[in-house]
Amino acid sequence: MDFELTDEQELVRSTVREFAEAELAPVAGEIDRDHRFPEEVLPKMAGMNLMGMPYPEEYGGAGTDYVSYMIALEEVSRGCATTGVIMTAHTTLATFPIYKFGSQAQKDKYLSDMASGRRLGAFALTEPAAGTDAAAGTCTAIRKDNSYVLNGSKIFISNAPFAEIYIVFAKTDPDAQGTRGMSAFIVERDTPGFSVGEAEHKLGIRGSSTPPLYFTNCQVPADALLGQEGQGFKIAMQTLDGGRIGIGAQALGIAQAALDAAVAYAKERVQFGKPIASLQAIQWMIADMATSIDAARLLVYRAASNIDHGFPYSTEGAMAKLFASETATRVADRAIQIHGGYGYTESYPVERHYRDAKITELYEGTSEVQRMVIARAALR
Numbered sequence: 108m109d110f111e112l113t114d115e116q117e118l119v120r121s122t123v124r125e126f127a128e129a130e131l132a133p134v135a136g137e138i139d140r141d142h143r144f145p146e147e148v149l150p151k152m153a154g155m156n157l158m159g160m161p162y163p164e165e166y167g168g169a170g171t172d173y174v175s176y177m178i179a180l181e182e183v184s185r186g187c188a189t190t191g192v193i194m195t196a197h198t199t200l201a202t203f204p205i206y207k208f209g210s211q212a213q214k215d216k217y218l219s220d221m222a223s224g225r226r227l228g229a230f231a232l233t234e235p236a237a238g239t240d241a242a243a244g245t246c247t248a249i250r251k252d253n254s255y256v257l258n259g260s261k262i263f264i265s266n267a268p269f270a271e272i273y274i275v276f277a278k279t280d281p282d283a284q285g286t287r288g289m290s291a292f293i294v295e296r297d298t299p300g301f302s303v304g305e306a307e308h309k310l311g312i313r314g315s316s317t318p319p320l321y322f323t324n325c326q327v328p329a330d331a332l333l334g335q336e337g338q339g340f341k342i343a344m345q346t347l348d349g350g351r352i353g354i355g356a357q358a359l360g361i362a363q364a365a366l367d368a369a370v371a372y373a374k375e376r377v378q379f380g381k382p383i384a385s386l387q388a389i390q391w392m393i394a395d396m397a398t399s400i401d402a403a404r405l406l407v408y409r410a411a412s413n414i415d416h417g418f419p420y421s422t423e424g425a426m427a428k429l430f431a432s433e434t435a436t437r438v439a440d441r442a443i444q445i446h447g448g449y450g451y452t453e454s455y456p457v458e459r460h461y462r463d464a465k466i467t468e469l470y471e472g473t474s475e476v477q478r479m480v481i482a483r484a485a486l487r
C-alpha cells in the first residue's frame with residue numbers, strides 16, 4: 108500500500124498496531140463469546156490518547172489529523188471490531204457534536220472529559236420506527252420554563268449503559284413537517300426519568316453493548332440543548348458524515364484481519380501434499396481480497412483527507428463506508444472459504460470476522476442509505 112503517509116501517521120499505525128496485537132486481539136474472541144463490554148481496555152486507550160484523537164490538545168484530545176484517527180481505528184478494529192465501534196461511537200458520534208455545535212460552556216463542561224476518555228459518550232438517534240427514516244422519530248422534548256421534558260425511547264444505542272454522556276435527538280416541535288422540529292440534547296446518565304434497557308443479543312460485535320434508552324418525563328435544563336432548536340436533523344447528518352468514514356475504517360480493519368488469517372492458514376494448511384497457498388484457486392481469492400482492501404483503504408483515507416483539507420466529505424464518506432463495508436463482508440466470506448469447514452468453527456477467528464463485518468453494512472446508515480447519498484450527489 109503506497110498511499111503517502113507522513114512519518115507521524117506511520118508512527119500512529121505502528122504504535123496502535125502493537126497495542127492492538129498485544130492487548131486487543133488476544134481477548135477479542137472471549138469478549139465476543141461472553142458478550143462482554145471490554146471495560147478494562149478503555150483506560151489503556153485513554154492513556155494512549157486514543158479516545159479523542161482529532162480534537163485539540165487544549166480539550167484533552169490528541170490533536171491529530173483525521174487520517175491518523177482513521178489509521179488508529181483501522182488498527183484497533185483489526186485487533187477487535189467491538190473495541191473499534193466503542194472508540195468511533197464515542198469519538199465521532201458523541202464527542203463531535205459537542206465540539207462542532209456546543210456552546211463554550213458545554214465544551215468546557217464536557218469536551219475535556221470526553222476527548223481524554225475519562226467519560227464515555229453515546230449517540231441516540233434511532234428509534235423503533237425511525238431507522239433509515241431518521242426524521243420519523245417520535246421522541247419529544249417539550250419546553251417547560253427553564254427546562255425541556257423528554258419522553259419516548261431510542262434503540263440500538265452503542266456504548267450504553269457504560270456511557271455517561273448521551274447526545275439525544277428529540278422533537279421540540281412535534282407538529283413540524285419532515286426533518287424540521289428535531290433538536291439535539293446533551294443528557295447525563297444520572298438524570299431522573301432516564302433509564303437504559305436490556306442489551307440486544309447480536310450476530311456480531313457482541314462485546315459492544317446496544318440497549319434501548321427510555322425517557323419518562325426526563326427533565327433536562329434548557330442549556331442541555333445543543334445548537335439551535337430545530338437544528339437536530341442537520342446536527343445528526345453532519346455527525347454521521349464523519350461517523351461513516353469511521354465505520355469504513357472499522358470495516359477495513361475487519362477485512363484486513365480476515366485476509367491476514369486467510370493468508371496464514373493458506374500457507375500452513377496442506378492438501379494434496381502441498382500448502383493450499385500454492386493452488387491457483389486460493390491465490391485468486393487472495394488476490395481479489397487484497398485488491399478490494401487496498402481500494403477500500405484509499406477511499407477511507409481520501410474521505411478522511413478531505414476533512415483534513417477542509418473539503419466536502421459527505422459523498423466521499425458514503426462511498427468509503429459503502430465500499431469498505433461490502434468489502435469486509437465479502438473478504439470475510441472468502442476467508443471462511445479458504446479455511447473450508449474449519450472456518451465455520453470457533454477454532455479460527457474468521458467466523459467472528461464474518462459476523463462482525465455484517466454490521467458495517469447496517470449501522471450509521473445502511474448500504475442503501477449510502478447509495479442514496481451518493482446518487483443524489485451524482486444526479487445533482
Ligand code: COS
Nearest residue numbers: 232238239240241242286341344345348421470471472476
Ligand atoms: N449535512 C448537513 N445537512 C444535511 C445533510 C448532511 N449530510 N443531509 C441532509 N441534510 C439537510 C438537507 O440539506 C435538508 O435541509 P433543508 O431542509 O434545509 O433543505 C434536510 O437536512 C433534510 O434532508 P433530506 O431531505 O435529504 O432528508 P431525508 O429525510 O430525505 O433523509 C437520509 C435523507 C435518508 C439520507 C437520512 O435520513 C439518513 O441518513 N438516514 C439514515 C440515518 C442513519 O444513518 N441512522 C443511523 C443512526 S446511528 S447507528
